[in-house]
Amino acid sequence: MPILSFIDLEKRCREENKSIYEIAQEEESCLLDTAVDVIRLKTLENLLAMKEAVKHGLNSQEKAISEWCGDDCIKLVERYKKRPALFGRTFEKITEYALATAEENLRMGRIVACPTAGSCGIVPSVIIASAEEEKLSETLQINGLLTAGMIGLIVSNKVQLAGAVAGCQAECGVASAMAAAALTEMRGGNVNEVLHSAALALKNILGLTCDPVCGLVEVPCIKRNAFLAIHAVTASELALSGVESKIPLDEIVDTLKITGQLMSPLLKETAQGGLAKTPAALELEKKLFDKD
Amino acid sequence: MEQKSLFSVISPIMVGPSSSHTAGAVRLGLMAKNIYKNEFSKVHFVLYNSFATTGFGHGTDKGLLAGVLGCPVDDPIIKDIFNKIKHIEYSYDYAQDISRHPNSVDITFDDKMTICGDSVGAGEIRINCINGFSVDIDGTYDTLLLMYKDRPGMISKVSGIIQNQNVNIASLHCDRSSKGGTASMYVALDIPVGEDVVEKVRSIKDVFFVTNVRKLK
Helix, strand or coil: CCCCHHHHCCCCCCCHCCHHHHHHHHHHHHHHCCCHHHHHHHHHHHHHHHHHHHHHEEEEEEECCCCCCCCCCHHHHHHHHHCCCCCHHHHHHHHHHHHHHHHHCCCEEEEECCCCCCCHHHHHHHHHHHHHHHCCCCCHHHHHHHHHHHHHHHHHHCCCCCHHHHHHHHHHHHHHHHHHHHHHHHCCCCCHHHHHHHHHHHCCCCCCCEECCCHCCCCCHHHHHHHHHHHHHHHHHHHHCCCCCCCCCHHHHHHHHHHHHCCCCCHCCCCCCCHHHHHHHHEEEHHHHCCC | CCCCCCCHHCCCEEEEECCCHHHHHHHHHHHHHHHHCCCCCCEEEEEEHHHHHHHHCCCCCHHHHHCCCCCCCCCHHHHHHHHHHCCCCEEEEEEECCCCCCCEEEEECCCCCEEEEEEEECCEEEECCCCCCEEEEECEEEEECCCCCCCCHHHHHHHHHCCCCCCCCEEEEEEEEECCCCCEEEEEECCCHHHHHHHHHHHHCCEEEEECCCCCC
């Protein structure tokens, strides 16, 4: 039986006394008709591509076509050298890696969509930075990424993960839930804690619109990756402390879908409303098209 | 409901900036190329809705072109595709049509074949119309696609040829313009069939078009 809801997933984990990543890799191995090890290897390939993207992003200041963005990550790196962040090195790395990846994306560099390209910095920054600082093994990181994948997969069974369909809640919002689940898994959380961390992250981002200035994946997309990566950590810390979402994850996903349907098309990746229509955005738009 | 892969959520490894508007566009182009198969000298794209309004900023135009030329989604060439292409003529139109998916495109090769598709999120795509006939191809299966004059017995003839190769049919769909008019059939297969099968299907009376569409990686 395919797992189509989080209730199904929780039940399977409980009955078979398994973690979410174990169910995820077994399901995937059946689906692709291949060994669990091959699935883990494929997951590792994605993890390594994520690390490559972070590395490239940290070492580049190349601007996007628009010339507005592409040099924010370096500003963080320089500042942290002089003055450490309030929350310590893990916070510093998560914000750096999220911006590094998101900036690499806007340069048309090579990234891993997770779940989408616009939200590509969230899951990698949380997994890679926390693994480095907490000395978490590659095995644990693969477990984390598989857990994140399973969360995203079940959400995507109910709602398409596209800003054009349900706004940014379906992209950066879902990425944040995936990252929260990965982090909770990697830090030894049980199945319930993993699911509650995803629920807490997703619940607190419902209604987020997709209103990119000039339709570019730049403003506000790049910086949003850093914000929602940290959002995921908040959710994970709460869940690991035993804080539970009063609304079950399945119902939050249904709410996300309905909220997406209620959202005006002007706020769903059309660049015809929201931030995209502010005077400052229109000014940027004018400059961009004058340049052409 | 068909089960989806975990790697539809994690991956593709791709060039940015948008999975639906860049990678999805490349994959729509690749799929269209797999369907048309012939060399072409001219390609025309009509971008709809969000593809039309924000496509420029997401490199949708570049992605579609790179796709029909066979570039994979993580090919660094996509960024500079306009500077690399000399030998084919390409053009774009932009339209709004609320009856279409938010991220939708028509791709026409050499004024001979028009393929319509949607980018449905996270780089996933769906081809839903070829020369006016409805299909539903998402690139996850090798597919045998044919057009013919509607008449009884066509399904059994085609499935018989496939069965003789010991290939399992995952799904089969037909559509027709009218009774006895032009009809289309697409057959999703668990393993690809060879060109010999295509030839055999082509030799069936009243079949006027058949192609073997490879799945996307």
